[in-house]
Amino acid sequence: MGILTTDTLIRSYLPSSVPASDGPVISKLGNVASASFEAYTDRHILAADYTEDFAGFDDYTFHTQQFPIITVYRLQFMRTPAMSLTYTASNPFASVDVTETDITLKRIVAGATSTDATFSFADYPTFTLLAAAVNGVSGWSAEALSNYGNWPTSEIVEPGTRSAAGSLAYLEVYSQDLPYRVQGDTGEIYSPFGFLRGYYKRYRIKYRAGYECVPDDVAGCVAEMAALLYQQRGINPNLASESLGQYSYSNVTTRNWELLSPISRSVLMQYRNPQQVRFRV
Numbered sequence: 001m002g003i004l005t006t007d008t009l010i011r012s013y014l015p016s017s018v019p020a021s022d023g024p025v026i027s028k029l030g031n032v033a034s035a036s037f038e039a040y041t042d043r044h045i046l047a048a049d050y051t052e053d054f055a056g057f058d059d060y061t062f063h064t065q066q067f068p069i070i071t072v073y074r075l076q077f078m079r080t081p082a083m084s085l086t087y088t089a090s091n092p093f094a095s096v097d098v099t100e101t102d103i104t105l106k107r108i109v110a111g112a113t114s115t116d117a118t119f120s121f122a123d124y125p126t127f128t129l130l131a132a133a134v135n136g137v138s139g140w141s142a143e144a145l146s147n148y149g150n151w152p153t154s155e156i157v158e159p160g161t162r163s164a165a166g167s168l169a170y171l172e173v174y175s176q177d178l179p180y181r182v183q184g185d186t187g188e189i190y191s192p193f194g195f196l197r198g199y200y201k202r203y204r205i206k207y208r209a210g211y212e213c214v215p216d217d218v219a220g221c222v223a224e225m226a227a228l229l230y231q232q233r234g235i236n237p238n239l240a241s242e243s244l245g246q247y248s249y250s251n252v253t254t255r256n257w258e259l260l261s262p263i264s265r266s267v268l269m270q271y272r273n274p275q276q277v278r279f280r281v
Helices: 007-012 020-041 127-135 216-232 246-254 262-271
Strands: 048-054 059-063 069-087 094-098 102-109 112-120 140-144 160-163 169-177 181-183 188-195 203-209
Touching: 007 020, 007 216, 020 216, 020 262, 069 102, 069 127, 069 188, 094 169, 112 127, 127 140, 160 169, 216 262
Parallel strands: none
Antiparallel strands: 048 203, 059 188, 069 140, 069 169, 069 203, 094 102, 094 160, 102 112, 181 188
16 A cells, blocks of 8 residues: 555645644645555555455456556466475474465474475476475475476465375466456456356456556545544544544544535545455455
């Protein structure tokens, strides 16, 4: 989340008598109002890159969580094992912990967890390199599968823990690309192959969405809310001190959208995410 307005714009909604010494308070309330705007509209405004894994819906279209879409980098499907790992020594409990940036080899010995090694995807960018590193750890064995040796390890699907004691643990990737068309303003993706229901996290989309610059109407709406919060500090006991944490301010903010001008309330509704929540697994 980035700030969606400016101190100067907030001050334009305030009396000219507001002292310059209140600048830090105004900045803080600008951040709080920005966060509240995004929470209310259920979307992020400033442009960013996103990765979403989702199940099929038995439909030819789906909507991304963020919009408008600026560009789609890839639309992928078919989870396929790219590397196998196993702990071959005599220990009944061993696992591979996968995060978005690395894998960690662990064992449980006499009730205590022991970490054998951690390998980052930045240091081992391909499965061939990662498998060789794992093979260098006593008791562990790994193999890059099929033609995936040169695939980037950053493509591994789904952080979590895989059991590796006496059995194979697999690191999977999405191995195929789907054709698609994009309705960027609504975040709608169409594929002639459809999105079939039936598998856990069967599809992945990587895309960039949002606005590279904050729209003027959003900036004005957020500035008005920040100014409203500032003015309520003298009459609302919940806002009596600027030392209150962001959580307290945010609670008050969400209860005061109805106090905004009709124009700002219409901006809220215009930017609110209309999509139905779908179970993304």
